[in-house]
Amino acid sequence: MLALVDFSFEFAGRYLYKNANWHIKPNEKIGLVGLNGTGKSTLLRVISGDFDLREGKMSKPGDLKIGFLNQDLLSLDIGESVRDVVLGGRDDLMKLDKEINELLIKLETQYDDRTLQRLSDCQEQFGALGGYDWHAQADKILEGLGFSTEQLGKSLREFSGGWRMRAMLAKLLLMSPDLLLLDEPTNHLDLPTIQWLEDYLYEYQGTYVIVSHDRFFLDRTVNRIAEVAHQQLFHYKGNFTEYLEQKEERDEMMQRRFENQQDFIRQQMRFIQRFRYKASKSTAVQSRVKMLERMDKIEVLKDEKREFDIKFNIRIAPGKTIVEVKDVQKAYGDNVIFSGTEAQLLRGDKVALVGANGKGKSTLLRLIYGGEPFDGDIQLGWNVEPAFFAQHQLEALDLKNDLLNEIGRVSGEYTERELRTVLGCFLFTGEEVFKKVKVLSGGEKSRLALAKTLITQSNFLLLDEPTNHLDMFSTSVLAESLIDYSGTVLFVSHDRTFISRVANKIWWIENGKIREYQGTYDEYQEWVQKRVAAEPVVAKGATLNTPESKTATANSSSGTAVKAGASKNQIKKLEEELAVMENHISGLNTEKAKVEKQLHLPEIAADFEKVASLTVQYDGLEKQVLELQQKHDALFEEWLMLQEG
Numbered sequence: 073m074l075a076l077v078d079f080s081f082e083f084a085g086r087y088l089y090k091n092a093n094w095h096i097k098p099n100e101k102i103g104l105v106g107l108n109g110t111g112k113s114t115l116l117r118v119i120s121g122d123f124d125l126r127e128g129k130m131s132k133p134g135d136l137k138i139g140f141l142n143q144d145l146l147s148l149d150i151g152e153s154v155r156d157v158v159l160g161g162r163d164d165l166m167k168l169d170k171e172i173n174e175l176l177i178k179l180e181t182q183y184d185d186r187t188l189q190r191l192s193d194c195q196e197q198f199g200a201l202g203g204y205d206w207h208a209q210a211d212k213i214l215e216g217l218g219f220s221t222e223q224l225g226k227s228l229r230e231f232s233g234g235w236r237m238r239a240m241l242a243k244l245l246l247m248s249p250d251l252l253l254l255d256e257p258t259n260h261l262d263l264p265t266i267q268w269l270e271d272y273l274y275e276y277q278g279t280y281v282i283v284s285h286d287r288f289f290l291d292r293t294v295n296r297i298a299e300v301a302h303q304q305l306f307h308y309k310g311n312f313t314e315y316l317e318q319k320e321e322r323d324e325m326m327q328r329r330f331e332n333q334q335d336f337i338r339q340q341m342r343f344i345q346r347f348r349y350k351a352s353k354s355t356a357v358q359s360r361v362k363m364l365e366r367m368d369k370i371e372v373l374k375d376e377k378r379e380f381d382i383k384f385n386i387r388i389a390p391g392k393t394i395v396e397v398k399d400v401q402k403a404y405g406d407n408v409i410f411s412g413t414e415a416q417l418l419r420g421d422k423v424a425l426v427g428a429n430g431k432g433k434s435t436l437l438r439l440i441y442g443g444e445p446f447d448g449d450i451q452l453g454w455n456v457e458p459a460f461f462a463q464h465q466l467e468a469l470d471l472k473n474d475l476l477n478e479i480g481r482v483s484g485e486y487t488e489r490e491l492r493t494v495l496g497c498f499l500f501t502g503e504e505v506f507k508k509v510k511v512l513s514g515g516e517k518s519r520l521a522l523a524k525t526l527i528t529q530s531n532f533l534l535l536d537e538p539t540n541h542l543d544m545f546s547t548s549v550l551a552e553s554l555i556d557y558s559g560t561v562l563f564v565s566h567d568r569t570f571i572s573r574v575a576n577k578i579w580w581i582e583n584g585k586i587r588e589y590q591g592t593y594d595e596y597q598e599w600v601q602k603r604v605a606a607e608p609v610v611a612k613g614a615t616l617n618t619p620e621s622k623t624a625t626a627n628s629s630s631g632t633a634v635k636a637g638a639s640k641n642q643i644k645k646l647e648e649e650l651a652v653m654e655n656h657i658s659g660l661n662t663e664k665a666k667v668e669k670q671l672h673l674p675e676i677a678a679d680f681e682k683v684a685s686l687t688v689q690y691d692g693l694e695k696q697v698l699e700l701q702q703k704h705d706a707l708f709e710e711w712l713m714l715q716e717g
Contacts, residue, residue, distance in 0.1 A: 079128025411584030
């Protein structure tokens with residue numbers, strides 16, 4: 073499919089790749105990994121054609137269709153609606169759809185065989201390319217990535233950078249290119265959406281390369297790993313966990329081969345030194361000298377990893393209770409986030425706050441820290457000293473300072489060596505510590521702000537997506553440091569490996585209430601699966617799909633039960649209505665499929681009047697399905713509320 077042969081690439085006076093090779097074959101699902109700064113994103117830009125390759129050769133078919141999701145798309149400013157932007161991923165269908173509509177208009181006033189034949193050809197091609205399922209497929213992808221039906225008609229420029237990135241990802245998925253390049257696709261997704269994307273990629277029929285620092289995501293989506301290290305690419309079969317195992321085995325084998333070769337070389341050198349001046353041994357000595365000169369020397373490449381051991385200390389020990397949340401109410405207009413919720417954090421808790429975006433996770437952190445008004449009561453315990461990390465704190469950085477001076481503002485208790493160690497953990501090494509804050513990118517400022525938060529010696533850390541701009545190594549160092557941290561942590565994260573390592577409790581927000589699972593994330597996931605498996609099916613095709621709703625009926629520790637005043641008859645009546653509605657929707661979809669099949673028939677396509685009639689019938693059925701689906705969703709929400717309380 074694509075081959076990079078003996079290629080080198082220099083960037084800013086430094087070689088990222090030197091005589092490296094890579095052959096990408098059809099249907100490979102590849103994870104591209106390596107430390108920050110080794111050139112992963114640069115390599116994707118070389119493959120996509122954004123960067124020219126001056127040394128080496130890249131060969132690929134002329135008609136190879138490449139789709140590239142990169143972080144530059146965050147700043148896109150497009151006035152089209154979200155749906156239209158995504159539909160544009162199928163340029164072939166856009167052109168055919170436009171031509172079909174123009175031909176239909178022409179036939180209203182100018183009916184001739186040539187136009188009719190062209191219409192028939194276009195419709196046949198449109199159907200063969202999946203055109204009649206085009207809009208539905210786009211909406212399905214957008215829904216999976218978290219967009220509501222109401223949002224699809226809004227202009228893309230109305231959305232934040234993260235949501236624009238989701239829309240561009242949807243466009244690429246709909247495009248289904250021959251080679252899909254994804255640079256950190258999970259950076260702006262919540263957990264349910266990441267899980268949806270994993271399932272989508274698992275079924276994806278095509279080739280893709282993913283750059284990601286989420287090892288859990290890579291384990292579920294790739295079957296090969298390409299590692300960037302020492303200006304080369306090293307290739308492994310299997311997912312990320314299997315790559316780590318193979319890499320360890322390879323390193324051990326190479327070490328043994330290196331040691332054996334060194335022993336052999338020492339033996340030959342001893343022979344040469346002993347007999348080099350004896351005429352009777354001169355032939356043997358020369359033979360060994362030439363042999364050593366011709367020998368391919370085995371090199372042991374040391375991992376390009378940093379060695380850091382940092383500890384986040386606390387200034388003063390707090391009491392047993394860190395924070396108590398009592399009868400908290402919070403709403404933004406009609407959007408109710410919290411409704412009389414209660415919770416408690418105890419000393420030493422490491423709590424992960426998980427769930428879909430928009431449920432109020434970041435809001436809860438701000439409320440506890442005192443960042444915005446609310447009704448109810450939130451009390452910090454005795455001697456509790458909180459520190460809060462979130463993206464908005466980037467504004468508090470002094471742009472005139474260099475990194476070392478800026479982080480040193482936190483406390484005068486740290487030595488320069490200790491501050492350099494902390495900065496190194498967050499990917500600022502060597503002379504980079506003297507860079508001015510004003511020249512940093514958004515991601516770099518985020519890492520600096522996080523570093524400042526963690527060395528405050530506070531005993532209660534509130535962290536909103538702390539791993540977003542870290543590589544795997546830095547995320548691992550942060551996890552180890554938080555595990556050893558003697559204070560209390562409440563954090564929001566979508567990195568499941570990080571959550572699994574750090575958290576001893578899981579919180580999520582459901583129906584305006586904070587719910588709690590007392591255990592690790594792995595135990596929580598197992599608990600969710602068991603509960604979902606034990607749930608009765610509500611009605612045909614109606615199951616609980618999100619992590620939050622899956623756990624709703626199972627949360628005995630939070631007292632979830634049938635809503636007060638809701639009788640079994642009410643619930644049963646709703647279930648019957650849902651079943652009837654689902655049967656109706658199923659029937660309409662069957663009718664739609666029959667009409668679509670007729671539109672594909674050559675004898676129908678040649679008859680303008682029949683095509684027009686069937687098109688009107690198809691559009692009417694589609695409208696009915698959409699209206700019924702909306703009513704079904706509303707009823708289903710009502711059923712959930714009665715069940716969950």
